[in-house]
Amino acid sequence: MTAQLQALPTTAGTWVVSDDRTHVEFSVGNLGRVAHGSVACSWGEVELDPGGTPLRARAELDLTSLDTGVARRDADLRKPWLLDIDRHPVMRWSADRFAPAADGGWTADGVLSVRGTSATLAITGRAEATEPDGRWVRVRATGTLDRAAVGVRAPSFVIGRMVTVVIDAWLTRR
Numbered sequence: 001m002t003a004q005l006q007a008l009p010t011t012a013g014t015w016v017v018s019d020d021r022t023h024v025e026f027s028v029g030n031l032g033r034v035a036h037g038s039v040a041c042s043w044g045e046v047e048l049d050p051g052g053t054p055l056r057a058r059a060e061l062d063l064t065s066l067d068t069g070v071a072r073r074d075a076d077l078r079k080p081w082l083l084d085i086d087r088h089p090v091m092r093w094s095a096d097r098f099a100p101a102a103d104g105g106w107t108a109d110g111v112l113s114v115r116g117t118s119a120t121l122a123i124t125g126r127a128e129a130t131e132p133d134g135r136w137v138r139v140r141a142t143g144t145l146d147r148a149a150v151g152v153r154a155p156s157f158v159i160g161r162m163v164t165v166v167i168d169a170w171l172t173r174r
Contacts, residue, residue, distance in 0.1 A: 011052065014174040015137060017044035017059065021170035024061060028147070029160025030073075037068035039091070046139070046171060054098045054106055057123075061091040063114075082152055084115045093121060101126065105141075112145065119149035125167065141167040 022041045027034050044059035063085045068074055078085040095110030105126025112121040125141025145163045152159075 011134075011173070012048050012050040015046045015048065015171035016174050017041055018136070018170040018172055019043070023168045025166045025168075026163050027166075028163045029156075031158060035068055035070075035073065037066060039063060039067075040065035041167075041169070042090075044169065044171075045174070054108065055096075057093075057095045057108055057110065059093045061093075062089065063091055064089050082154070088115045093123070095123070108141075112150065114150050115152070117151045119146070121145050121165075123165070123167070135172055137171050139167070139169045139171060141169070143167075 019041060022044070023038060024041050025036065025038045027036045029035070040062045042060050042062040045057070046054055047056040049055050063083060066074060066077060066083070066085065068077070077083050080087070091112065091114040093110050093112045095108035097109040098106045099109070101107050101124050103126055105124060107122055107124045109120065109122050111118050121143050123141045123143040125139050128138050128140050130137045143165045145165060146161060147159070147163050148161055
């Protein structure tokens with residue numbers, strides 16, 4: 001049995017990612033089709049002011065957990081000319097600027113650091129629900145990354161240039 005979720009405003013303080021409930025997925029064109037994959041969020045936090053406005057957000061993704069469902073593709077993504085996972089196993093994202101979004105959520109203007117380089121990555125999301133006891137809040141967010149901006153080079157017919165990122169994060173107060 002699952003608890004019914006209800007939309008509630010979040011409260012001030014630091015909220016941290018629950019790594020067992022949080023999912024980060026991505027999709028990108030691959031040889032004329034769409035490839036889907038996932039990567040684990042090993043750490044993350046969002047700091048809110050007393051009015052519930054985000055002040056800061058940080059996350060780290062464990063690239064060694066990358067899974068597209070195709071072992072050969074996963075092995076290729078580890079290579080130096082793509083994600084160079086052996087030398088750079090962690091992807092980091094941080095944001096200190098937030099603007100209200102049309103759906104009542106927020107757009108976070110952040111910076112993504114991967115494979116020794118950084119690029120801007122805006123993420124738009126909102127707190128959707130919390131468990132009745134208020135200990136957990138669910139945040140869903142999306143963003144689009146230009147892979148060339150972080151140095152991932154490949155012909156666009158092989159790997160699409162734009163990568164869609166979808167985040168389903170469960171947070172609890174620190």
